[in-house]
Amino acid sequence: MRLGRAGGEVKAVQKIRLIARLDVKDHNLVKGIQYEGLRKLGDPHDFALRYYEQGIDELLYLDTVASLYGRNNLSDILARTSADVFIPVTAGGGVRSAADAEALLRAGADKVAVNTAAIARPALITEIARAFGSQCMVLSVQAKRRDAQNPAAGWEAYCDNGREHTGLDVLDWVCRAQALGAGEILLTSVDCEGVGKGMDIPLYEAVCARADVPVIAAGGAGCAADVAGAARAGASAAAVGSLLHYGRATVAGLKEELAQMGVEVRR
Amino acid sequence: MRTVTVINYGRSNLLSVRRALEHCGAAVRLAQTPAELAGAEKLVLPGVGAFADGMAGLEAAGLVEPIRAMARRGVPLLGICLGMQMLLEESDESDTGAPCPGLGLIPGRVQAIPARDTAGAKLPVPNIGWRPLAPAGGRADFSGTPFSSVQPGDEFYFVHGYSAHPARLQDALATAAYGGHNLCAAVWHGSILGTQFHPEKSAAPGLALVQAFVDL
Secondary structure, eight states, X not given: OOEEEETTEEEEOOOOEEEEEEEEETTEEEEEETTEEEEEEEOHHHHHHHHHHHTOSEEEEEETTHXXXXXXXXXXXXXXXXXXXXXXXXXXXSOOSHHHHHHHHHHTOSEEEEOHHHHHOTHHHHHHHHHHOGGGEEEEEEEEESSTTOGGGOXXXXXXXXXXXXXXXXXXXXXXXXXXXXOXXXXXXXTTTTTOSXXXXXXXXXXXXXXXXXXXXXXXXXXXXXXXXXXHTTOSEEEEOHHHHTTSOOXXXXXXHHHHTTOOOOO | OEEEEEEOSSOXXXXXXXXXXXXXXXXXXEXXXXXXXXXXXXXXXXXXXXHHHHHHHHHHTTOHHHHHHHHHHTOOEEEETHXXXXXXXXXXXXXXXXXXXXXXXXEEEEEEOOSBOTTSOBOOSSXXXXXXXXEOTTOSSSTTSTTTTOOTTOEEEEEESEEEEESSGXXXXXXXXXXXXEEEEEEEETTEEEESXXXXXXXXXXXXXXXXXXXX
């Protein structure tokens, strides 16, 4: 195992999990740019099955409009996925209560991602962790730079798909959430999301130095080198969307490139 | 059709386990009560979450003694994740500070995964991800074991914050390294098998293990 340095703390560079992120609106896979301007791409299950057959390590379904409308449409898709895709699945979007989490778990999700409702009521993190285990409770954090040019100014947590700012400092929020029972952090850069021009590596370095639980780097992966950068920053996993959906890369091709860069992957 | 009974005590990813068993040709029965458990040909004890909570769920359903009795009679039993950990005698994962007793079918205990790797660097816990298996218990490979389909190095999906420490060397079937620690990945004694990883979530190598259990 190689060692990297992040925020002064020596951290082990983990084998990286490659996660296909599938944003869902109604029954369609969609992809937005910085969460705006959604484009319909097709049946999410078709994409999920294709990535599974290509060797993706995990799936992440996010209902992109659920928290706006206070509902989640993923149950049908999860039920179909659980019949022929045998890898871990995380589901999120509009989870407001332990009962909402339970509905997704019963439909076939292994973990639930929570953002907006946890910010409104942090006790929800503890309720979900107590009821289903902290390994089920993924805190989704949408991080936006306070100063686009200067990562030293820090990041603020956003909710409602990067629309609403919360005033919470991302590092403080992550530390508080893991103490409350979050078992994993899905960390999305609002600035980079869907742009495909690279990831906010200083964000992952800063958060991984403070987090005790695994961090999933998301937002802006445009090539294998971006994912390698996230791994070196201390991320345990990277979520990839557009890169796969638009056929700019295959799962096997990405893993091959990562291995050549010295980043361990599942083969 | 081969029938597998899955113990349903409200703390598991029941649907995923069920789908994997069905994919492998099993007829799945769910058992919530001792009466539903009686007569089962094969048992699966799934489980996610905290140890004390899992044992409390089994106790509340009156399933602790029936599971022990059936396992001791030789009914094949597969424990998955928390379901494997509960096969052991006790766990440090408890709300009271005192160790929480388990089913006691495999001697040994369950302890927290160290938060540092063997080089002293910070290690994220829980351990989440795909890890390669190595044979344990003095074995050179998995031939002649329930893991005969596994090649050393095949990767399986783990998600756990605690790990099992079986007391008898030969009960440890496999280990998987995390941060340099050789964590117990599977236990095996007679007709009792436990996997710390999720075979139902480990793609083709996992389904091969599920198939082997269905075909027993």
